[in-house]
Amino acid sequence: MSDETITGIIAPIRMDYRYTPGTATSLFLRAMKEGRFEGRRCPSCSKVYFPPRGGCSMCGVEFAETVPLANTGTVATYTIVNVNFANRAVELPYVVAEVKFDGADITTSLLLKGVPLEEVRQGLRVEAKWIPEEEWDYSLANISHVEPLDEPDAPFESYKDAI
Amino acid sequence: MEFAYTRSTGPVVGAFLTGLRGQKVLGYKASDGSVVCPPPEFDAANNAPVIAGELIEVGPEGVVTSWSWNPLPRPGNPFDRPFAWALVKLDGATSSMLHALDAPRDGITTGMRVKVRWADERVGFINDIACFEPAGG
Incomplete structure (x- = not known):
């Protein structure tokens, strides 16, 4: 035990949120629990939102159609993180990718693993890696991360509108 | 979060x-004769800064001056079962300090004698006092 005089303390403050998802997020989370990606399509501009929302932010209309999506996608853009959040120990550096899943028109932020930092790039083809099925919950955290596919890069045109 | x-x-x-x-509870003997525990940064009677080296030891036994039963402990509380919060005036002090009291509800009374139960691992935090418990005898 140290005999130095105490000069500081760590006083953790915790808040537990009870979250009530709306219709769109409920559908999305139920599909996640069953191991499926589900987006929703705007009846006006035909864009598919994933994760889905209640309505299209561009057209201002309510979504009606649910669209199953692939487990594969394209890195639209990314960030290499070299600085941790305060008090949060994640091994550095790590890569956060904005992934446009095939069939979707917007991106989802996910951890990208399995590729050297100097090879991380826009257009990289990836697939979602799920945590073990017995741990699936109503959560996007069912996706542990994305990993590269052994495929040629997607052309810029295919994801430019998602950036 | x-x-x-x-x-x-x-x-x-x-x-x-x-x-x-170090298993010592320190209080401050103020200019008006009161002994305040936990110690304040300044003397309430003459506004003089309190000198850390002049603190005096109080307790480790004391008396319950007020208490409140907590039937629904929250995460981070000292116990995960119902317990009491108590104001305890330690022997030698004239003010009371707030801490948990581990005693059955029907055994708690204002005026009862209690003592500090020290935590096994102490790091320099208020939880170094695990709680108060009834003083034996």
């Missing part, structure tokens, strides 16, 4: 917490 706030204690609270780590 959880944030780990890192806080500077200042000299007086730092000395108080250092005392707890």
Whole structure:
């Protein structure tokens, strides 16, 4: 035990949120629990939102159609993180990718693993890696991360509108 | 969501917490004769800064001056079962300090004698006092 005089303390403050998802997020989370990606399509501009929302932010209309999506996608853009959040120990550096899943028109932020930092790039083809099925919950955290596919890069045109 | 706030204690609270780590409860003998525990940063009677080195030991036994039963403990509370919060005036002090009291509900009375139960691992934090418990005999 140290005999130095105490000069500081760590006083953790915790808040537990009870979250009530709306219709769109409920559908999305139920599909996640069953191991499926589900987006929703705007009846006006035909864009598919994933994760889905209640309505299209561009057209201002309510979504009606649910669209199953692939487990594969394209890195639209990314960030290499070299600085941790305060008090949060994640091994550095790590890569956060904005992934446009095939069939979707917007991106989802996910951890990208399995590729050297100097090879991380826009257009990289990836697939979602799920945590073990017995741990699936109503959560996007069912996706542990994305990993590269052994495929040629997607052309810029295919994801430019998602950036 | 959880944030780990890192806080500077200042000299007086730092000395108080250092005392707890060494199983000593420290209070401040103020200019008006009162003994305040936990010690304040300034003397309430003459506004003089409190000198950390002049703190005096109080307790470790004391008397319950008020208490409240907590039937629904929350995460982070000292116990995960119902327990009491108590104001305890330690022997030698004239003010009371708030802490958990581990005693059956029907055994708690204002005026009962209690004593500090020290935590096995003490790090210089208020939880170095695990709780108060009834003083034997």
